[in-house]
Amino acid sequence: MNIGFIGNDQELCRQLRQASQTEGVFSTQETNDMELILDTLKTCKLILISDRLVQPHELESLKELFLGKAELVYLISYKADTPVIEETKLVCMRHGIGICHPKRTVEQLVEFIQQQYLGGGAPVSKQGGQVIALVGTRGQTGVTATTFSLADEIGRRMGRKVAVIGLDAFSPGDTFITYAGSYLNDLYTQIKDGGILTPAELVTHMHQAKNFAFLAGNMDITKRYRYSSESVAHVIACAREVFDVVLLDAGSNPDNNLCLQALLHADMRVVVTTQQPAALTNWHRYIPLFRMVSSESMSFMLLINKWSKQWGDTKEIERSMAVPLLGWLPDLKDDGMLCEMERRLLTTVDHSKYTEQLKQMVDLLQSRFKWPAQEETPARKWRFGRRATS
Template structure:
């Protein structure tokens, strides 16, 4: 297969040539007529103007074409670019993809090969600040890590919240690894030293340097995730709500399992997230069905939106409803303990539903004692039923 890259970035040519699927990779600086059969194009927005799409489509009417936009700061401009590309049947790539991810994405689509991203990378996002993403992820990590043989890591990648206050955290922070990430020198050993171990899972707390909140680069977060996958078997990412930052975007692009956490506050499901979805996620091909919905701190009340209505508002399938535990939540925070460890089954069974889903999807190995315990519980409840 032959590919043409219209770009000044030679790394694209080098990466494509390393692939078994690509026979020839040509690097052009403008649209021209090829001397060999071209099967796919990559257009780099750094030098390629979208107004030239009609010209390249006229010369190559049937070939798959991918367009990587340059940095676009206007939602209106991004929407225009997306529409122009759609009109010419050109696939828009996310502007925060790294060079390696761009090449992988194109190869994945044109060869129909299996997804290259590990299914053991699971990201959680929020409809708004305060939805409860961090609480959900940490309690889920506690549930999951007790039940499976695999090593579970929580990566806190919300640049606005280090998530170090739910228990006595004794590790380093995302900003402590900034130099390692910037210089491409992060090693499995360095990461292992940085994380904290709590009861049954590992955790790297997020950014606590206010001045660094928007200064993480896509390649840095991509590197962190790849190194983490070398050390740990399952990675749960607390990705926050900011889809205009590299940590959140890389979490979205890197994971196959994506959960959206919301609650019954209207500012989230109707006020903030719909705009994020329409302006940042949908223009690059994202769909509502990419997410599984988790409703957090749910209160059954005639004055609050119900579960079914929340599903319809966000056009997503709900997989769990986590109840509001009231004062017990405040007590857990004060005692520096996870709610999963001090709450009753009304809370834990709903967190366990998420664990069940992840165990199944990721083909994890349940600990023998946990499997026996579950069987005994089933027998007991079956007996009660009789």
């Protein structure tokens, strides 16, 4: 199939040309001859349109120009104003023009186009370890502490090589551990736009705990909004290659690209909430954003943290959020604060219900990802990086 591209992304054109289903890719940036551009585009069966060159109000004219000759797809770039994106989608729907949602890397764009328009068949399976992203309904829901607990339990019981990657733009997540690694912002130049960081180098930058490795998140306030989709994708891809299981601490701000890319790249997404009314209300405010950036509905599992029976049943929260329950963890009260002050994991607390519920959730994850059980397996030695510490 011949593909036309009304836009300026040379890398997108290059990767499309490498796709087995394409015969040729023509970009309008290759010539200034408008007559030649129009004649060439009329030979294409699929035309991709960048919103950086074509405004929504111009789409109707393009549709009329290529009516019956080609299928049109509008590539929407990210805009902070959610209504603008929703209105753009309505314009496309009105004119029968396909859409590609924002916040996609070039690789994700090419995969989407292959699957949706080039008869690519089943989605390409992701190579390497499984990625699980945890996101909070608001701050202080305990995403970081819960991520550490899951990582510690998976590494200890399942014999998996586990990583935790901090992708919270507003907190590095280095509490509960006496941290001895690099921070995400330290790697900024190495991961920028896809970068040069290798999987082996990533490990050398990570703190090595007893049962998992950890790369702390961003601690540079000037870089909170500067991480590109490609740079985040590169870090996750490096972690996938080295580790069996990668847990992403995505924080609680899905309007930030670090958090958003964690959700887009995950094989499984877990939303962490408390029973606070504000936390539950905030979840419903996130849903329009998820719909805006994903061509398909994002699926989540629910983890209720700091649960207390006096504030209601878990089923009530499950119904309110319309998210199936993965499990819950009890409120550790003063023990949780003590762990943070002493920089130790919540799994060190002698609390039978916490241990029981954590075990049940890891058992479910084992079933989901078909991990072989290795009860009480000693922590695996690392091939790269610093010596393991408690």
